[in-house]
Amino acid sequence: MSVTARDLLLLGIVALVARIVAVLIVPWPPFTDPAYYSLIAERLADGHGFTTPVLWSFIEVGSVLPDPAVLPVPSNAHWMPLTSVVAAASMALFGSSYVAATLPLILLSAVLAPLTYAIALELWGSRQTAIVAGILAIFAGPLLIMYPTTDNFAVFGATGAASLYCSMRAVRSPRAGPWLVAAGALAGFATLSRIDGVFLTVAVATAWAVRRGWTPWTPASRGGASVAWGVASAAAFLAVLAPWLARNLSVFGTPLPSAGGHTLWIRTYNEQFSIGHEVSLSTYLDWGIVNIVGSKLYAWGELVGRTGLLLGGIFLIFFVAGLWLFRRRADLAPFLVYFAVMFVAMGALFTFHSPKGAFYHSAPAWLPWAFGISVAALPPAATAAGSVWPFLRRPATHRFITVASVAGAIALSVMSSAILFAQWDRSRVRDEQAAAFLRANAQPTDVIMASDPASIHPLSGNPGVAAPFDPYRVIEQVVDAYAVEWVVVLRSGPGETDPLNLWDGSAGTDSEGDHPSFLPAAPAFEGDDVRVFRVDR
Secondary structure, eight states, rough: OOHHHHHHHHHHHHHOOOOHHHHHHHSSSHHEEEEEHHHHHHHHHHTSSEOOOOOOSSSGSSOOOOOOOOEEEOOOOSSSSHHHHHHHHHHHHHOOOOHHHHHHHHHHHHHHHHHHHHHHHHHHHHHHHHHHHHHHHHOTTHHHHTTTTTHHHHHHHHHHHHHHHHHHHHSHHHHHHHHHHHHHHHHHHHTTOOOOGHHHHHHHHHHHHTTTTOOSSOOOSSOOOOOHHHHHHHHHHHHHHHHHHHHHHHHSSSTTEEEESHHHSSSSSSGGGGHHHHHHHHHHHHHHHHHHHHHHHHHHHHHHHHHHHHTTHHHHHHHHHHHHHHHTTTGHHHHHHHHHHHHHHHTTTTTIIIIIIIIHHHHHHHHHHHHHHHHHHHHHHHHHHHHTTTGSHHHHHHHHHHHHHHHHHHHHHHHHHHHHHHHHHHHHHHHHHHHHHHHHHTTTEEEEEEEEEEHHHHHHHOOEEOOOOOOHHHHHHHHTTTTEEEEEOOOOOOOOOOOTTTTTGGGOOOOOOOOOSOOSSSSSOSSEEEEEOOOOO
């Protein structure tokens, strides 16, 4: 076995063990996204198709109160389907359990570590750089515990990174055409896991333009990227997406049901969950240019911090340095353009979504390049800084910084994952307490209202809806329309209340000064920062 093969195998095994341990620690869907994806996967595996008995938010039904208001409804009006499809295939083979759903995601996320090694080795020809980059890919900040959940981290990471790799190979290879087509098709699969996968087409287009000599980058060989190959690449992308877009057109009357106001024109994160007032370009512009620009600057600042956490702290400095040092490399052009477009779009278009998690979800696709760039840039960046501090020019110093930075990255990853686990475990306890009460006291067909009905459904079996982020008069319309019987209320901790101020039942007060008349004064059940109210009728 060659040294490279041995390195790849060892990194793959260590990554696989890390992912398995993560699932053993968190053998349940720990928040809304994986709860929803695993629920849809289970329904697919059980023959119910793309349907859902819960509304994780009213974005799923067009951000309005439907008429008639019924459950179940067609699923995936907002979130893309590929993660659930992959998980459903595993459930069909190994049983309809959450752990069974994670099996392909364990494998896909583990592959990212040896892929990072292979990319770094191909780009910089240094085994040391490749090994360090591969080690960093195993951890990646809080992704250490998030990767194998039934969320789109693993699927988007595998398909998105593969698309970027094919775009890179389209620049490096003597025959660009087939790599362009593969990159386009893989960008389509990435888009089927996350809608922002469409930004990967920018990398494909960049590779095509570089080979045609239309960019400042000079590839090793030009040509081989005819208009026909460019069209074929775009056709491959659209061909992958076409069946899903046709399904949406048939079911919802539009290929992208949730595109619009509640995605682009929100002024706070929770406004996307409102159905009681207009959310549009007009209301967004009325917010004022200072607020609009300020919110985007704040978002970009947050994303810089999250990039640092994903890269392991100090490697952020070397990543930024590497973006400059390697800016003229033609084979990095697809990644550089993609990363710039993605980063700008995350702050400009998904201003409130990206700091809350959208940026983390997109990261697995670009991290294999970022890790390699960070590690490869460390020696030249440190040497350049040696003009001020001469000791930074020493190779021994470079090795010390590398080892210390890797140790810090691992520690940061473990700590951030531990913090997440504590939050998830607390949510699990509250959900299980509420579900135990519902199993004992509610009918299986009783509709519940909760902040995260997708997480409670697997535990209690009840259909459910999320409360809209609106005044009580709007929430009461939802309660009446869906004949809600029980309202589950969670609070952050003792002495606090929930975002909708429902914790005190009928004594609660909303932004209009009204009280929730649909709730009694006292809960039917109270646990650890969780209450269950029976709706007053």
